[in-house]
Amino acid sequence: MTETYVPSVYIPATGAVVPKLDPKTVKVGDVVPPLTRPGDYQLWNRYAGVNYEFAGHHMDDSVGHHEGFEAAIGMGPFIHALLHTLLREWVGEEVGRVAKVGMQSRRPWIRGRTLIESGKVTAIRDENGERFISLEVWGDNDKGERLVIGEAEVAVPI
Amino acid sequence: MSQETLISPEMAAAVGREYEWSTSYPIDPVSIRNWAITMYFPEKPPRMYWDEAYAKTTRWGGLVAPEEFNPFAWMRADPPGNMGPEASRPWPEINLGIPCPEFKANIFAGLVVTHTGVRMRPGDVIKSAVNLAGYHEKQGRLGLMLFTTREDRWTNQKGELVRVSRSDLIRYL
Numbered sequence: 001m002t003e004t005y006v007p008s009v010y011i012p013a014t015g016a017v018v019p020k021l022d023p024k025t026v027k028v029g030d031v032v033p034p035l036t037r038p039g040d041y042q043l044w045n046r047y048a049g050v051n052y053e054f055a056g057h058h059m060d061d062s063v064g065h066h067e068g069f070e071a072a073i074g075m076g077p078f079i080h081a082l083l084h085t086l087l088r089e090w091v092g093e094e095v096g097r098v099a100k101v102g103m104q105s106r107r108p109w110i111r112g113r114t115l116i117e118s119g120k121v122t123a124i125r126d127e128n129g130e131r132f133i134s135l136e137v138w139g140d141n142d143k144g145e146r147l148v149i150g151e152a153e154v155a156v157p158i
Numbered sequence: 159m160s161q162e163t164l165i166s167p168e169m170a171a172a173v174g175r176e177y178e179w180s181t182s183y184p185i186d187p188v189s190i191r192n193w194a195i196t197m198y199f200p201e202k203p204p205r206m207y208w209d210e211a212y213a214k215t216t217r218w219g220g221l222v223a224p225e226e227f228n229p230f231a232w233m234r235a236d237p238p239g240n241m242g243p244e245a246s247r248p249w250p251e252i253n254l255g256i257p258c259p260e261f262k263a264n265i266f267a268g269l270v271v272t273h274t275g276v277r278m279r280p281g282d283v284i285k286s287a288v289n290l291a292g293y294h295e296k297q298g299r300l301g302l303m304l305f306t307t308r309e310d311r312w313t314n315q316k317g318e319l320v321r322v323s324r325s326d327l328i329r330y331l
Contacts, residue, residue, distance in 0.1 A: 014201065016201070084224060098273055101271050102270035105266060
């Protein structure tokens with residue numbers, strides 16, 4: 001297999017502001033503004049640092065090759081954790097909360113590919129003083145391949 | 159020749175057993191801040207994760223950790239010196255005292271986490287109790303794959319349930 005060198009990149013902040021959920025007008029079918037993250041050691045190593053996750057296939061392309069992948073692969077729990085960030089930015093960290101995130105892997109997040117996560121509202125219910133918004137969620141790469149699928153719930157006070 | 163199953167009778171009999179118990183060190187605001195920086199990078203994380211005075215003005219009444227925060231990373235208070243799955247490996251057979259199947263590699267397959275709404279805060283001590291929820295197998299691109307499901311229940315020092323997670327790990331030959 002020919003090894004393709006993918007240089008690590010400088011990742012500047014964009015200052016982008018995520019449009020917030022309006023719990024009064026949210027409806028089934030609404031789409032969560034996407035979250036985008038480059039598949040790069042700069043991010044993966046930060047996650048390795050806070051989560052103590054230093055498996056070789058996350059840190060070294062040659063280990064990824066040995067295990068049958070094109071290059072190093074991103075951490076599944078990081079993709080799952082970023083689904084929380086996706087939802088928190090939408091619901092508003094100071095207002096709402098993430099109640100549930102389920103995720104199944106379909107393809108690995110290969111180094112050099114960008115992760116794009118989003119979700120769509122599937123149901124809304126009120127319970128114990130909170131409005132629960134159920135969603136299907138997903139993560140794709142920048143080739144349009146689906147990496148993860150799942151379901152989630154966020155809650156905001158009524 | 160393809161192998162028919164990786165699930166031994168000992169493994170099948172162990173399903174449902176609790177096998178790992180851990181207690182975190184008290185949660186530190188630095189860990190919350192670093193976690194939030196990681197989750198929002200390259201943007202700056204929300205102020206409520208790094209400015210305690212500001213956090214007091216929010217709905218949460220003080221610093222809280224992002225829901226997915228892991229208070230067990232790096233080292234656990236109990237068992238003393240335990241460094242978690244990275245050191246002990248994430249598959250359960252070792253802790254259950256049964257033979258571990260032969261495999262080439264392991265990858266994360268899926269995770270469902272339910273957050274009860276009890277937030278993790280600085281000073282909280284979290285207890286984890288893990289049980290083996292099940293095994294199943296599937297043929298995949300990489301050959302016979304063994305799925306192992308573990309359930310992990312976290313409670314805080316007040317005995318409040320913080321979260322329940324069920325995770326699947328795939329091992330393959």
